Amino acid sequence: MKGRYKCPKWQVKVCQMDDGLVRSLSMGLSQKGVRDHNERLLLSLLQRHGSLPAPDLARLSHLSPPTISAILRKLESDGLLTRGDPLRGKVGKPSVPMMLDKNGVYSIGIKIGRRSANFLLTDFTGGIRLHRQVTYTHPLPREVFGFVQAGLAAAASDLSHSELARICGIGIAAPFDLWNWHDLTGPNAAEFQSWKNIDFTAEMARFTDLPVFVINDATAGCQAEHLYGRGKQFRDYAYFFVGAFVGGGIVLNNAVYEGRLGNAGALGSLRSVGPSGESRQLVDTASIHTLEARLRQAGHNPITLWNNPQSWTDLADHVTPWLDQTAIELAKASLSTCAVIDFEAIIIDGAFPPVIREELVKKVRRAIETEDTRGLILPVIESGSIGSDARALGAACSPVLSQFMLNNN
Secondary structure, X not given: OHHHHOOOOOOOOOOOHHHOOOOOOOOOOOXXXXXXXXXXXXXXXXXXXXXXXXXXXXXXXXXXXXXXHHHHHHHHHOOOEEEOOOEXXXXXXXXXXEEEOOOOOEEEEEEEOOOEEEEEEEOOOOOEEEEEEEEOOOOOHHHHHHHHHHHHHHHHHHOOHHHHOOEEEEEEEEOOOOOOOOOOOOOOHHHHHHHHHOOHHHXXXXXXXXXXXXXXXXXXXXXXXXXXXXXXXXXOEEEEEEOOOOEEEEEEOOEEOOOOOOOOOOHHHOEEEOOOOOEEEHHHHOOHHHHHHHHHHOOOOOOHHHHOOOOOHHHHXXXXXXXXXXHHHHHHHHHHHHOOOOOOEEEEEEOOOHHHHHHHHHHHHHHHHOOOOOOOOOOEEEEOOOXXXXXXXXXXXXXXXXXXXXXXX
């Protein structure tokens, strides 16, 4: 365990971009040894609750005070924890809260979406150290991995040698069937279909020796909301993320549930009905690609939605009817989800401005009031808090959770 940060494997050499390699990001934290259960337990408690003194950690973990003290000393020595300001009470010595050291661990999160890709370098508390984004009409492997390569080079330049040694891995969030798209024709169609046979781990090995974790993009968004957003307020809930294609995730017993094959919470595949009564899915009726279609019909370039995701003010005439329809579909989907598990909450987020998110949530609440809810325990409908970066941030969580935190599922 003490050897975790004795990492001589860093070869800090930024190779020429034309040789196809950025080996600057090699293996970070040594993979020898695994944090034992009690260490992971305390790290998880501090991640969820924030800074806590040893007596509170003993109460929450049911570990003895001497055990708590020994683990805290070790985690502090490893650079994972730091001390807060002493808390002075009426009697006795002041207690010293412990907290995650934001510089104790770094992680990289990559989101590969149907309209944009994001690259994040995050610290141990979820803070974003480096942010890069690229937009496109369709994601082509050559362009996306070129973007990733440039991001890795930027991260290598941004961090010191000692900080580089604390990168624990790379998380990649992408739709599991990214290639399954029907509107691409022409010379790029064959390259786009090549996503079906791409091994992300093997592809990333061209650039780095860091461990790679692949996760469904909507599940990653759910993970980010659960760790850093509104998710801490609820034990069991369903999560909808409205992107180019809507997706979702589920949380059970205070943990994101990925399922047997990592595809649990595939809420975008919930049944819907088209205007002529035809069978459709939620992705066909409650996604931003339907807003893109509205904009094209009106003569607007829909790339505006992705180039300026924080302001859709100039598009209000087209956004409002899209919100109305999307709210109706999300209301039905929320009730269908709660017919399977009695979730206490539905959290809605998306790749749109916060003001749009708040308006959508209000409309979903109103739409549910008009639905037949017999036999259901109605959930509260709440706004998410992360926004467009949720999927990349959730991807960055994967290496951290795997190596430092407990998995309740």
